[in-house]
Amino acid sequence: DAGVTQSPTHLIKTRGQQVTLRCSPKSGHDTVSWYQQALGQGPQFIFQYYEEEERQRGNFPDRFSGHQFPNYSSELNVNALLLGDSALYLCASSRPRSGYTFGSGTRLTVV
Amino acid sequence: AQSVTQPDIHITVSEGASLELRCNYSYGATPYLFWYVQSPGQGLQLLLKYFSGDTLVQGIKGFEAEFKRSQSSFNLRKPSVHWSDAAEYFCAARPPRNKLVFGAGTILRVKS
Numbered sequence: 099d100a101g102v103t104q105s106p107t108h109l110i111k112t113r114g115q116q117v118t119l120r121c122s123p124k125s126g127h128d129t130v131s132w133y134q135q136a137l138g139q140g141p142q143f144i145f146q147y148y149e150e151e152e153r154q155r156g157n158f159p160d161r162f163s164g165h166q167f168p169n170y171s172s173e174l175n176v177n178a179l180l181l182g183d184s185a186l187y188l189c190a191s192s193r194p195r196s197g198y199t200f201g202s203g204t205r206l207t208v209v
Numbered sequence: 210a211q212s213v214t215q216p217d218i219h220i221t222v223s224e225g226a227s228l229e230l231r232c233n234y235s236y237g238a239t240p241y242l243f244w245y246v247q248s249p250g251q252g253l254q255l256l257l258k259y260f261s262g263d264t265l266v267q268g269i270k271g272f273e274a275e276f277k278r279s280q281s282s283f284n285l286r287k288p289s290v291h292w293s294d295a296a297e298y299f300c301a302a303r304p305p306r307n308k309l310v311f312g313a314g315t316i317l318r319v320k321s
Contacts, residue, residue: 102252104252131308131309133311139313139314140299140311140312140313140314141253141299141311142311143308143309143310146308154307154308156308186250188252188253190253190309195260197243197255197258198243198255198309199255200245200252200253200254200255201252202251202252203251203252205250
């Protein structure tokens with residue numbers, strides 16, 4: 099049974115560019131959450147998707163947007179990249195009364 | 210403000226010694242509580258979770274955690290640490306129907 103799959107694993111982008119990160123949830127999970135983890139810090143909540151809608155959002159600017167598809171997979175889009183957006187981006191899937199299952203993350207480097 | 214606090218940034222223990230990592234939460238009602246482990250450059254692996262019931266929770270890799278409502282704590286323990294346990298450990302809390310919030314993490318070093 100595959101867990102959470104994220105792609106790509108690594109990415110290098112230039113300031114001002116746009117990026118799309120992808121996530122396939124664990125089988126049986128219907129909720130996807132995205133987190134940003136800067137070096138040396140704990141993961142920070144970006145937003146959560148359920149039934150193809152953004153259900154909750156953390157303290158991130160509108161440059162961060164997302165989408166959930168009917169098969170529960172999800173995308174995270176970041177526009178107008180800044181150097182400070184360099185981080186490990188983690189996707190987690192869940193269902194009611196379950197822990198979150200995390201993917202291995204996408205390491206984004208903005209140069 | 211609702212939060213999760215891990216007071217220890219780094220902890221070093223000798224291989225074979227016991228381990229306790231501290232976690233305190235600040236929420237109006239008892240949230241769901243979790244411990245995750247992260248190896249460098251990797252994602253987060255769930256060690257154990259507490260929703261309700263028995264306050265002593267058993268997890269994977271020989272870890273356990275005890276929920277203490279009076280102290281708003283959920284400390285992680287292991288009787289005998291192995292070198293492979295060296296990693297970063299995150300405590301996390303989630304009020305029902307709300308997002309999962311992480312502490313800042315505790316880096317565990319194991320010396321032989």
